[in-house]
Amino acid sequence: MAALGLAGLGPGEAAAAAQALALPAESFGNDPRLELAWAMRAHQHAQIHFNLISSVDPKFLRLTPLDDRIYAEFRGRFPELRVDVLEPEELKSEPAKAKWRPFCLSFQDLVEDFNFGTLLRLDSRQDYSEENSIFATRIQFFAIEIARNREGWNDAVYGKPR
Template identity: 40%
Template sequence: MAKFNAEEAENFEDIEKQFAVKAVHQMETYWKLLSLIKGSKLTLTKYDDEIYDTLLADFPEFKDSQVAAVLNEDDMKSKEGKERWRNFCEKFKHIEDYNFGTLLRTHSNEEYGEHNTMFSLRIQFYAIEIVRNRSGQNDWICKK
């Protein structure tokens, strides 16, 4: 059996649509949750402490929670950024769908929208949203 080569794989429109539907559903579910419960009171996974501690060890700049407030997509997706995040993400293979695509707000003080949303891996979403929640950056959503 031949090995799968992602570089040569076809894009199947139906599969891409299914991924998009799942990502939008996750985004809507998370927003509804934040509308009901202050982010500072929310636990996203049973691994929140591990994700948080690993993020701060691998990305010490996130000790300043304002780094999570405004994300620089270009930095995250630069060659160096991709390598740092890849190393971080691979530590979480034990979390279901850790590498599934999802939507992440670039600014914590704004709702999801065309200019405030980027594509990320689920574990990146967890890591950044855990920092935002623990620092109270998402509490405004529940108060709204």
Template identity: 40%
Template sequence: MSSTFDAENAENLEDIEKQFAVKAVHQAETYWNLLTFIKGSKLKLTKYDDEIYEQLLQDFPEFKDLNFAKQISEEDMKSKDGKERWRKFCEKFKQIEDYNFGTLLRNNSNDEYGQLTTIFVVRIQFYAIEIARNRAGLNDWVCKK
């Protein structure tokens, strides 16, 4: 009997999916609560923020445009080209705990988390995009609310 887990051939068990969803929602609520107390521009998400941000700008120079960071297109991220670009980016951060764990991202920095304003991404994508938004001051409005 093998003790290795093969994610590619594993069954999608409803209870496991629910547990992942609960964890993702909890992470989103925690982040939102942080933003209500600390301006995003003052917030550090990981000890790797500088490296994540520099790599994001290198791999995705379009993030230098604040409007690009403000409004994220799920279609662009999950297109064939988008998936490949993000996969290469994500693989550079395997040292970050749960770098590939699913989490929720607001598709627009001007919106709160909601059913129509949220997309499912992996944690390193969340970090990269939110670090870019925070450095640009795009999340500071939450604290002022």
């Protein structure tokens, strides 16, 4: 459904949405145009990410200059978290949020836009889709996707035609 809304944006609307994204969050209530702009940005990020892991061997891929640190801290705090197929409750339940919050905040001054919403695939073997995607923070996305790259879970999509 969001794809239809995104496709309906003309050049002027897209430019206005981009300009709105530069304003502080306090400037907005629940503006549907802003939500659409964020959805559009998250969708573009997802497309770029999947194209990247489909065409570059994920074990050689670096998503940030801090990949080593993000991975070490992630696995130090979440050693048993399965990243091949995520359970939404591992990210969204109240106990999970309490565990994730200190991890996320530890990257507040290190990772630009660490808390921006982005799409994250639930099953690492599949493309982004409505059924296979959830919203997560950018640092959660980096932590999980870096782990998937290093642990071989994204190998399933490397070279896979779209």
